[in-house]
Amino acid sequence: MSNAKLPTFIAVGAFAVLAGCSAPSESGGVNDPYESVNRATHAANKGADRIFFRPAGKAYGTAVPAPVRASLSNAASNLDGPRTVANDILQGNIEDAGHNLSRFLVNSTLGVFGLFDPAGSSFGLEARPTGFADTMAVWGVREGAYLELPLFGPSTERDAFGKVVDVLTNPINSWEDGTEIAAATALPSVLDSRYTYGESLDSILYDSADSYAQLRLYYLESRRFRLTGQGSAENAYDPYENLYEDVYEGIYE
């Protein structure tokens, strides 16, 4: 990260903290005040998946051999390397910063511009992705309301804001043609994910009685789990305490 970028990070971070103060609190439940808008977006996203992402993912997955797909996805995630290191530093996580910096250097050189992942396969430097949304969580910014974003899918106010910061502050953008390179590598890796997790995604989107509610639950619970580790058992629902109580009233409409 260049020094010129640092003030941007700090300014944006300060704003995020202020923005987070106005967000309502959450306690393991679902905070979804924009549900009707979100549901409309969900319907549109499902339509986009049905006519584009699902068939395109299938076509990409069948037509392009696995090693090529892996390489393109590797290259895309390698371009996130500098930004990942920057966020590790902002989180005060020096160990992950060193880990991800080494990973970036190894894969950018031995891994031929990130097309291969020798760091992960030979050096024990597995991917430890992070972004500005995680940084805000470390700083104590609450997740805010649940959002389903057009094309990007499930998110929260904090995570959506983090995503915007990730895109705007990616050091790759200061390279010549950096923006174009980042954009060009994004689509193959999206299609690869759609293909790889095809069955699980299909079952959530198309086999569920309420795919919106399922996707919301999956996103919020797995996100909180990733941010807090094994602590989610504390939020587990105890059916023996609550067998006759309507605990979910207000959580699920």
Next chain:
Amino acid sequence: MSDTHISRRTVLAGGAALFLLAVLPRQVFALTEGQARSLIDQAVAEINAVINSGRSEGAMYGEFEKIFRRYADVPTIARTALGPPARSASAGQMQAFTGAFAGYMARKYGKRFRDFVGTQIQVTGARTVKSFQEVQAVAKMKGQAPFAISFMVSDRSGSDKFFDLLIEGISLLKSERAEIGAMLDRRGGNIDALIQDVQRAG
């Protein structure tokens, strides 16, 4: 996410726990961590055997349903998934719903486990959370990052059973509560129609 962050928190939590242990009388749990762990060890061994048996899909669903009935508190999970309408349902309806629900769970989650052929699930630890036990496990898939599975175990049904399963933090109980609730809404709250749908779903 952040190692230093977590370890700092762990240290603080550890300190608080020691303090509480010193000042509070030891609470006695009927079900010990060791018992919960050995229950899940057994369940996991059976799941591993089915995943790697190379049997047909249909045969695997049958096996999963048997495991689910043996190790999970199916009536409690079914009742929780149904939510408040369980209170007004007749005993006959609850029995029919519970039966349909067990088959639905075996098909739905059996389908997911089918993708796990060659995967080894390994129990890694157990701890007391509130009034139940959390048994933690890791599923290691070829070429993919391992993922966490937690079994919530209690003896309050009268025998040691798990009542929830968290896969990467996603609760099966909460997920099914939302799903069954949506299915019931679709049927305008008609439990008999719901039971027929659940028999076919998954």
